[in-house]
Amino acid sequence: MKRPPPRNNILTLPMHQLISKINNKEVSSQELFEIQLEHISKHNPSINSVVTIDEELALKKTKEADNALQKGESWGPLHGLPITLKDAYEVKGITSTGGSSKWKGHIPTSNAVVADRLQQAGAIVFGKTNVPVLSGDWQSFNELFGITNNPWNLNKTPGGSSGGSAATVSMGFSSLEVGSDIGGSVRVPAHFCGVYGLKPSYGLIPLLGHIPPPPGLLSHQDTLSVAGPIARSPKDIQIALSVLAGSSPLEQKGWKLDLPPARHQKIKDFRVAIWPNDPFCTVENAISDAIEEFANQIGKLGASVHEKNPGVSLQINDDIYWNMSTPIIASGFPKSTMDKMKELLRNSDPTDTSPRVRLARAALLKHKSWLSYNEGRLRIKAMWEEFFTSFDVLICPVVFTTAFDHNHEPDMYNRTITVDGVDRRYLELPAWPSVATVPQLPSLAIPIGTNVDGLPIGVQVIGPYLEDYTPIAFAQAIEGLCSGYSPPAIVQ
Numbered sequence: 001m002k003r004p005p006p007r008n009n010i011l012t013l014p015m016h017q018l019i020s021k022i023n024n025k026e027v028s029s030q031e032l033f034e035i036q037l038e039h040i041s042k043h044n045p046s047i048n049s050v051v052t053i054d055e056e057l058a059l060k061k062t063k064e065a066d067n068a069l070q071k072g073e074s075w076g077p078l079h080g081l082p083i084t085l086k087d088a089y090e091v092k093g094i095t096s097t098g099g100s101s102k103w104k105g106h107i108p109t110s111n112a113v114v115a116d117r118l119q120q121a122g123a124i125v126f127g128k129t130n131v132p133v134l135s136g137d138w139q140s141f142n143e144l145f146g147i148t149n150n151p152w153n154l155n156k157t158p159g160g161s162s163g164g165s166a167a168t169v170s171m172g173f174s175s176l177e178v179g180s181d182i183g184g185s186v187r188v189p190a191h192f193c194g195v196y197g198l199k200p201s202y203g204l205i206p207l208l209g210h211i212p213p214p215p216g217l218l219s220h221q222d223t224l225s226v227a228g229p230i231a232r233s234p235k236d237i238q239i240a241l242s243v244l245a246g247s248s249p250l251e252q253k254g255w256k257l258d259l260p261p262a263r264h265q266k267i268k269d270f271r272v273a274i275w276p277n278d279p280f281c282t283v284e285n286a287i288s289d290a291i292e293e294f295a296n297q298i299g300k301l302g303a304s305v306h307e308k309n310p311g312v313s314l315q316i317n318d319d320i321y322w323n324m325s326t327p328i329i330a331s332g333f334p335k336s337t338m339d340k341m342k343e344l345l346r347n348s349d350p351t352d353t354s355p356r357v358r359l360a361r362a363a364l365l366k367h368k369s370w371l372s373y374n375e376g377r378l379r380i381k382a383m384w385e386e387f388f389t390s391f392d393v394l395i396c397p398v399v400f401t402t403a404f405d406h407n408h409e410p411d412m413y414n415r416t417i418t419v420d421g422v423d424r425r426y427l428e429l430p431a432w433p434s435v436a437t438v439p440q441l442p443s444l445a446i447p448i449g450t451n452v453d454g455l456p457i458g459v460q461v462i463g464p465y466l467e468d469y470t471p472i473a474f475a476q477a478i479e480g481l482c483s484g485y486s487p488p489a490i491v492q
Contacts, residue, residue, distance in 0.1 A: 011172030012487040014233035029062040029080030049167035051145040058126035075122030084174040087128040090209040098211030099131040099142040112209020121243040130164030151488040156403040159189030166193040182225040184433025190445035191398035194456030198228040202440035206248040232485040234475035262473030268302030275396040280314040281431040283400045286451035297482035310387035321434035323373045326362035381439040388464040402455040442468040
């Protein structure tokens with residue numbers, strides 16, 4: 001007897017449930033992909049998060065996956081799962097642009113490490129999702145593919161640089177994505193779109209094959225940037241991390257991954273610190289209120305909860321972040337841009353701390369000075385290590401605002417975001433994400449509610465270095481009780 005076709009609401013189930021349905025033959029890989037295509041065809045014109053699809057290749061691979069399953073063969077933990085991937089990652093045979101017109105015809109002949117590990121685990125990458133130009137913004141738009149909209153409000157941004165990824169997962173176009181994050185580029189879009197996004201401990205997931213840098217370059221390590229999964233449940237994040245994490249190809253002959261298990265599984269066993277706000281970068285009232293309510297809820301569930309942080313100054317942390325990340329990003333700037341920055345500094349007062357001068361000064365930082373900032377970073381990392389002898393996780397804002405209106409003013413220094421009636425500088429956005437970036441800690445963005453306008457609110461769950469499974473276990477312990485994904489109204 002032929003079973004009825006699956007309903008479209010299957011597409012907003014967690015990834016692990018979809019994998020189970022494929023393995024149990026409740027839905028075939030090909031059927032799932034065809035439902036996804038239909039859903040994308042209906043809704044992507046208004047969201048514009050999926051920018052490239054290789055339908056022919058995906059149909060071929062899904063049929064092969066179904067045939068293998070009929071023979072009792074498994075390709076791995078993601079067998080037959082059709083997914084998309086951020087257009088910053090090279091995927092063999094699929095146009096991979098990094099959001100740059102310079103690479104609009106770039107069709108890689110090999111995979112990024114991330115793509116390779118997903119495919120080795122049985123996933124089928126059928127398309128790419130939108131990014132800002134070279135992943136260089138907290139919004140997702142470029143000349144090649146246009147603007148990506150937030151599923152919860154089309155007038156708002158889904159964030160960046162992994163905005164296409166987060167919107168795609170929120171919409172049910174794909175059940176798994178992998179973003180990249182140096183200034184919140186996984187966590188901010190997850191927060192804006194109401195999904196889960198992990199910035200893992202630094203170095204856990206190799207970035208080789210990520211654009212930028214330009215295709216073919218090997219300089220994927222020795223920065224602050226990481227790759228991290230985006231999904232609809234913490235269990236999905238755990239599965240994805242187990243697939244993606246591991247030493248880089250050049251290190252595999254000597255390095256083996258051996259992450260410690262989660263410290264706890266039950267919420268009553270967790271020692272939780274909260275950092276709901278800070279005078280250096282105050283957050284939207286709805287966010288700080290949501291964190292306070294969240295703290296009350298997990299306290300009632302038995303967790304030990306205290307308002308505490310490691311003693312780190314958010315202002316000093318932010319200063320170290322800008323002075324360490326800007327030279328990394330500026331390494332790809334054209335000579336003309338660097339010359340303008342030099343001219344700006346020649347005509348500026350040495351005491352000028354305006355954003356434009358501050359970033360120019362950081363972009364032209366000498367390596368000796370960069371190493372001094374790195375010493376400060378390591379001292380902050382040591383403070384966190386000591387802090388986590390008394391606490392298991394810390395809860396804080398992802399960023400100071402919920403999803404904001406599209407703002408494509410070419411000069412980023414002139415952009416502002418209105419929060420609680422006050423115009424704030426656009427370049428304040430990385431202040432809270434940098435809390436985990438500077439000490440290279442795992443940080444899982446989890447959805448905990450919405451503001452009065454119905455926009456998602458997420459928080460960072462920051463864990464100890466290389467103990468990524470601890471914030472994931474915390475999120476699993478509270479899922480459905482005081483946190484969790486829900487589909488945006490457009491797909492309900």
